[in-house]
Amino acid sequence: DQQVKQNSPSLSVQEGRISILNCDYTNSMFDYFLWYKKYPAEGPTFLISISSIKDKNEDGRFTVFLNKSAKHLSLHIVPSQPGDSAVYFCAATRAGGTSYGKLTFGQGTILTVHP
Amino acid sequence: DTAVSQTPKYLVTQMGNDKSIKCEQNLGHDTMYWYKQDSKKFLKIMFSYNNKELIINETVPNRFSPKSPDKAHLNLHINSLELGDSAVYFCASSQGGFNQPQHFGDGTRLSIL
DSSP: OOSEEOOOSEEEEETTSOEEEEEEEOOTTOOEEEEEEEOTTSOOEEEEEEETTOSEEEETTEEEEEETTTTEEEEEESSOOGGGOEEEEEEEEOSSTTOTTOOEEOOOEEEEEEO | OOSEEEEOSEEEEOTTOOEEEEEEEOSOOSEEEEEEEOTTOOEEEEEEEETTEEEEEOSOOTTEEEEEEETTEEEEEEOSOOGGGOEEEEEEEEOSSTTSOOEEOOOEEEEEO
């Protein structure tokens, strides 16, 4: 049973426009969420995160929104640049208990930004 | 300087063989992880070590055995390789804490013939 889902396998956006990547989760125990970016033949790199006590976190062109009641988060990239073309993974974890930083990943969304 | 390095990058071998993948991090982190990315592209945690102690051990066949000689290294040994073991294996590290981002290596693509 996949607890973190990214239902859009791919997204294509024009340079300069907004990219919105979505992620849904089913486990209500998750309280910390992260986005990773992955280029081909490389490992994922951390992009931005959000705690469940917040509903928004912003870092430059990247903003993550969290809707706890809907168990939904989204990553907004504004403005999108060709260099943003990559696979984006959503991940979730629990702050306490025995999670020990265990991340549960979605299956990724391929973002293509056209010049 | 490569922060998390895995060797080899590619591994092609036959069913039934035993192979190892090595991972080293120079970030001074105290926690290391192994993930498997299968054909459906899901990244799934396999193991995690904190200061050489096993803290996460997901439902992984006994043929997979992690070894951490020190906190900068976490190796993965796989016995009696099977076709279903074909995947990309990623090593990662973090400085403890659930809210510390994990840093990933570039992966090892394992192909079983």
